[in-house]
Amino acid sequence: MSDTPTRDDQDRTGMPDHGMPDHGGPSGPDHLLPDGGPVDQPSADTPARRYTDEQKYQVFNKEFMPHIDSMYNFAFRLTTDEDDANDLVQDTYLKAFRFISSFEQGTNAKAWLFRILKNSFINDYRKKSKEPAKVDYQDVETTYNSEDAESEHTVDLRAESVSDLIGDEVATALNSLPVDFRTVIILCDIEGFTYEEMAKILDIPIGTVRSRLHRARNLLKEKLRDYASSMGYNEESEE
Amino acid sequence: MQTSSSLSSSSSDSKPQMKEHCDHQVDCLKMIQLILDGEATDQQLARLKANLVSCQPCIQMYHLEQEVKELLTKRMEKKCCPEQLVATIKSKILTFS
Numbered sequence: 360m361s362d363t364p365t366r367d368d369q370d371r372t373g374m375p376d377h378g379m380p381d382h383g384g385p386s387g388p389d390h391l392l393p394d395g396g397p398v399d400q401p402s403a404d405t406p407a408r409r410y411t412d413e414q415k416y417q418v419f420n421k422e423f424m425p426h427i428d429s430m431y432n433f434a435f436r437l438t439t440d441e442d443d444a445n446d447l448v449q450d451t452y453l454k455a456f457r458f459i460s461s462f463e464q465g466t467n468a469k470a471w472l473f474r475i476l477k478n479s480f481i482n483d484y485r486k487k488s489k490e491p492a493k494v495d496y497q498d499v500e501t502t503y504n505s506e507d508a509e510s511e512h513t514v515d516l517r518a519e520s521v522s523d524l525i526g527d528e529v530a531t532a533l534n535s536l537p538v539d540f541r542t543v544i545i546l547c548d549i550e551g552f553t554y555e556e557m558a559k560i561l562d563i564p565i566g567t568v569r570s571r572l573h574r575a576r577n578l579l580k581e582k583l584r585d586y587a588s589s590m591g592y593n594e595e596s597e598e
Numbered sequence: 599m600q601t602s603s604s605l606s607s608s609s610s611d612s613k614p615q616m617k618e619h620c621d622h623q624v625d626c627l628k629m630i631q632l633i634l635d636g637e638a639t640d641q642q643l644a645r646l647k648a649n650l651v652s653c654q655p656c657i658q659m660y661h662l663e664q665e666v667k668e669l670l671t672k673r674m675e676k677k678c679c680p681e682q683l684v685a686t687i688k689s690k691i692l693t694f695s
């Protein structure tokens with residue numbers, strides 16, 4: 360690991376251009392960056408690994424590839440389109456390989472990969488998405504991020520009212536949420552990431568993870584309630 | 599109701615007064631979510647346990663949050679990566695070095 364050329368030679372081999380991908384570079388996700396801080400300098404604070412080519416393929420196959428189904432599911436839930444999910448996963452894995460020297464073996468590969476995918480999605484896909492992003496991250500933040508009582512409430516709904524919903528109906532409800540609310544629910548409930556991991560994947564403080572989840576779930580419950588009542592699943596039929 | 603019986607079974611005889619109204623519902627809901635996400639402290643866990651035998655709204659919120667989490671984890675289809683894409687990625691990285 361010590362006899363390879365310079366970091367630059369290694370990092371940039373095969374890169375089409377010199378620049379890091381816009382916010383897509385997997386700078387060590389183990390380092391919790393301040394909100395809105397630069398996230399595109401993979402080796403600024405993480406010492407680059409000096410992997411040999413053989414080691415690169417080994418890391419890629421043993422640490423990255425096992426997460427490909429989760430990554431694909433995440434990509435599909437973000438884009439809600441199979442072709443876009445394909446492109447997004449492929450781009451992410453190629454980026455991951457390109458920047459593999461900033462990944463430290465034995466650390467949380469899944470979170471590292473999810474972070475790259477999320478950044479690629481924001482930078483590359485939301486822009487050229489067929490249906491222009493329904494809600495912009497920024498808009499969502501300013502609309503929902505205030506700690507006012509309006510956004511903090513409980514949804515009047517009984518567990519029994521939604522217990523008959525099928526997977527597709529749940530997916531439709533989830534898909535109707537603004538993308539960053541959808542994201543926290545996917546990461547937490549479907550992928551089982553901890554709040555700390557989510558904070559690193561999303562580059563936001565843990566407190567924001569917590570409050571965004573709370574709001575996301577309220578929105579989801581409202582959608583589920585609408586769905587359940589339009590489908591005729593209601594409390595009357597349960598009693 | 600059937601849903602609360604399992605949680606409050608130990609108290610069926612003495613029947614502590616069950617609150618029909620929760621004064622801090624939003625805070626209780628946040629706590630419930632922390633607990634279901636595995637992010638709560640022991641103190642919060644103890645507080646919820648107490649609420650689950652004495653506060654009707656908390657019991658209902660607990661069941662609802664649990665149900666919604668289950669809908670997401672157990673009912674929604676998990677998409678698997680197409681074999682073709684796996685093959686494409688593997689062949690593309692071979693041309694990198």
Ligand SMILES: [Zn+2]
Binds near residue numbers: 620656
């Ligand atoms: Zn309560």
